[in-house]
Amino acid sequence: MGNIMTNRLDRGFERYQDEFESAALKVLRSGWYILGKELENFEKNYAAFTGSRFCAGCGNGLDALTLACRAIGISAGDEVIVQGNTFIASAMGISAAGGTPVFVEPDEYYQLDPSQIEQHITERTKAVMVVHLYGQTAKAEEIKAICDKHGLKMIEDCAQSHGAYAGRKMSGTVGDIGCFSFYPSKNLGCFGDGGAIVTDNEEYAAHIRQLRNYGSSVRYHNEELGVNSRLDEMQAALLNVRLSHLKELNEERKAAAAVYNAGITNPKIIKPVCREGAEHVYHQYVIRCSERDALAEHLKNKGVDTIIHYPIPPHLSKAYAFLGLKEGSLPITEEYAKTVLSIPMYNGITKEEQQTVIEAINEF
Numbered sequence: 090m091g092n093i094m095t096n097r098l099d100r101g102f103e104r105y106q107d108e109f110e111s112a113a114l115k116v117l118r119s120g121w122y123i124l125g126k127e128l129e130n131f132e133k134n135y136a137a138f139t140g141s142r143f144c145a146g147c148g149n150g151l152d153a154l155t156l157a158c159r160a161i162g163i164s165a166g167d168e169v170i171v172q173g174n175t176f177i178a179s180a181m182g183i184s185a186a187g188g189t190p191v192f193v194e195p196d197e198y199y200q201l202d203p204s205q206i207e208q209h210i211t212e213r214t215k216a217v218m219v220v221h222l223y224g225q226t227a228k229a230e231e232i233k234a235i236c237d238k239h240g241l242k243m244i245e246d247c248a249q250s251h252g253a254y255a256g257r258k259m260s261g262t263v264g265d266i267g268c269f270s271f272y273p274s275k276n277l278g279c280f281g282d283g284g285a286i287v288t289d290n291e292e293y294a295a296h297i298r299q300l301r302n303y304g305s306s307v308r309y310h311n312e313e314l315g316v317n318s319r320l321d322e323m324q325a326a327l328l329n330v331r332l333s334h335l336k337e338l339n340e341e342r343k344a345a346a347a348v349y350n351a352g353i354t355n356p357k358i359i360k361p362v363c364r365e366g367a368e369h370v371y372h373q374y375v376i377r378c379s380e381r382d383a384l385a386e387h388l389k390n391k392g393v394d395t396i397i398h399y400p401i402p403p404h405l406s407k408a409y410a411f412l413g414l415k416e417g418s419l420p421i422t423e424e425y426a427k428t429v430l431s432i433p434m435y436n437g438i439t440k441e442e443q444q445t446v447i448e449a450i451n452e453f
């Protein structure tokens with residue numbers, strides 16, 4: 090028997106196999122594969138699901154962030170405040186639009202700390218990007234109020250928080266534009282690359298639809314330098330199937346997290362805590378341990394795979410060396426990078442698998 094893997098995408102497929110296969114076959118037989126009815130349908134469904142006026146599909150989560158940054162007018166010299174402990178795509182979306190990420194420290198829930206924002210606002214600051222990391226929603230409404238006070242736009246990176254409420258509103262709908270990845274491992278995953286934005290702003294939605302299609306709204310009339318970044322009909326059709334089950338899939342992840350919360354008792358382990366007023370849909374179940382690497386090795390020997398989200402914070406990556414940020418510039422972010430560990434969490438994880446994980450952790 091192999092190790093318990095950190096993710097099992099096959100289980101997510103098998104659960105709704107008939108529905109996925111008939112949706113895929115319908116697209117194959119339709120003779121229409123890009124920018125058609127399936128995408129229109131998904132955009133309508135996802136806008137309704139999130140409570141937004143508009144949704145626009147695109148090729149992946151990074152493009153969603155990049156196009157959102159372009160739509161709100163980020164360009165060379167503009168600064169966007171973002172948390173230090175995120176997947177590098179958050180920062181690269183800002184950079185791809187020509188802006189500069191300004192990294193700030195997270196709170197104890199691994200989310201952007203609102204108290205860190207104002208001291209980093211300069212005359213070049215144009216926006217704040219809130220990442221709802223690991224599936225837990227950040228203090229988005231509080232951050233929106235800070236943005237409003239200073240005339241800043243707010244973008245939400247919801248690549249890990251599909252369907253999670255950030256207070257009264259669903260993540261992605263508190264700020265100006267919400268950005269989603271449908272990478273296969275996400276809570277709402279497709280079967281390849283996919284992404285989307287949601288917004289209440291008609292102008293932003295139209296602009297992003299134009300940007301994603303070579304800067305063209307009318308065929309062969311190109312208004313600006315765009316990109317080719319479309320959510321294809323196959324992915325849209327498969328996402329329509331998964332979206333119809335997303336609520337129950339998120340509830341299942343929460344139930345699996347409750348099993349870990351109750352079972353893991355080793356005092357060396359810091360378990361994830363869901364802030365009051367937040368929702369956590371456990372895209373990842375992330376623990377912390379001062380002896381993280383030894384713990385990972387121990388778990389591996391006990392048949393349990395783990396993964397680190399993320400071992401190198403963006404500001405210390407080679408890609409962002411040009412910012413000149415040295416080790417020690419974001420101590421909390423850097424401490425998290427050294428101590429976090431994601432344990433197996435996926436739809437379809439069994440009680441037996443979780444028990445094996447729990448016993449192995451408690452033995453450490």
Ligand SMILES: Cc1ncc(COP(=O)(O)O)c(C=O)c1O
Binds near residue numbers: 179
């Ligand atoms: C927080 C975050 N932002 C952005 C992305 C980028 O999404 P994609 O891989 O679809 O480009 C991801 C996932 O990969 C992510 O986890």
